[in-house]
Amino acid sequence: MAGLGAAELTAALLAPVGSPIFAVGALVIDRAPAWLKELVIALFGTADKVVLVFCVALGAVVLAAAAGALEFRRAPIGRVLVALAGALAVFAVLSRENTAAFDAMPAVLAMVVSAVLLTVMVAQLRRTPGGAEASAPDRRRFLVWAGASAGLGVLAAAGGQLISAGIRATDAARARFTLPAAAVPGAPIPDGAALDLPGLTPLITPNADFYRIDTALQVPRIDPGTWTLTVTGMVEREIEIDFAELLALPLEESTTTLACVSNAVGGDLIGNATWLGYPIRLLLARARPLAGADMVLSRSEDGWTAGTPLEVLTDDRNAILAVGMNGEPLPLEHGYPVRMVVPGLYGYVSATKWVVELNVTRFDRETAYWTTRGWTARGPVKLSSRIDVPSRNTDVAAGPVIVAGVAWSQYVGIRGVQVQVDDGAWNDATLADAISADTWRQWSWVWPASAGRHTLRVRATDAAGLVQTSVRRDVIPDGATGLHDIPVTVA
């Protein structure tokens, strides 16, 4: 524990990417099978990262205890165990994107401190013949040593985390940066787009409430002064652009609903924001993609990748390199300084945060992060709808009851929403005004509720006339289908 604590402290001070706990956690994220990740997200939602860090730390405590017991019984097995754990941590750090030998220092330090403490403490315990049946004062001295080093370790680790959290929170560059005005303002949001019903998800999701899904245990901290984006691969002319150049381009505003492929029926891994950014199609036009190219593999600073169909990035939609989110610079967790936003595709194939490269290539040549892990290569968003009001399992009074929610089919748009009570007929809901085809649309319906237990069910129809399917399918491999229903008791 003291070893790990020392490591977290040095990591915070000298090599933020070298934190052994986070590096091992990241290794687990990259290597864990898809079903395990789905289970963890299903059980803990967006708290998945906290759970993972806790598990890795717990694993370290168990390992420390095992090392102590083994070292006492049969030296040097305990030290060998510590060395193996240290080697795993070093491997974990070095297998990350953008790490150097220096970043492995905290892990090496953890190993050395742990091994020394282990040797000293076991020697103490040995001083009395009989060991485990050591005299009371000796045992007390040992316990004090063990307790003190574990305590110091926890303190140092916590201190290390506080320091790096502080650095993150006070990211000076982001605080200093003011967003340029939009050269092309977004379509105005009609007054009638928001129903303002209690319990209904707000039309625009505040940044602080926006769902967050990524593989980054530690949020990448990119200095916008050194950020560049390159357009590489199958292009006539490779391009490099820095942050100042990007901000000087005519930026466009657009409101787009972003959804995660892991969003279950009725789930909340979806949010709607007004973004400010530069059209990717204009940047690609400058690079001039070669005939035969059909995919853009975007890469983030921490090595994550997404494969987006080239045609989606060159058609008329608002696929942008975003720098602003709801009037603010992108929050660190949502991709500061620059991310992609593409209407109509799930995030895993399009919404690369902390983006640094667009590699023009082919689907038969490259695979992206999630497509090597059981998800399909192309991920158009599926027509879907959700009931927000009344909330699940609430009791309502008989008589007129407002039922409301959201429906979405980004880039296509929503034409209708219907609600069913138990197995009755489908009733047309009233649609709120649309912002555009790229955003979710609110709806409501007044239910003449009769006493008893009922099930409310919703389905949407898209602008092309497609009716949402009732066939239930899991989120793997390309997004859930099925209708959202909720139980309601009418008193």
Ligand SMILES: Nc1nc2c(c(=O)[nH]1)N[C@H]1C(S)=C(S)[C@@H](COP(=O)(O)O)O[C@H]1N2
């Ligand atoms: N660099 C990076 N970008 C990423 C991801 C990631 O893991 N790393 N996850 C993607 C996924 S799966 C989704 S759904 C969206 C979520 O974006 P948000 O966290 O801003 O809501 O980001 C996408 N961009």
Ligand SMILES: [Mo]
């Ligand atoms: Mo996602």
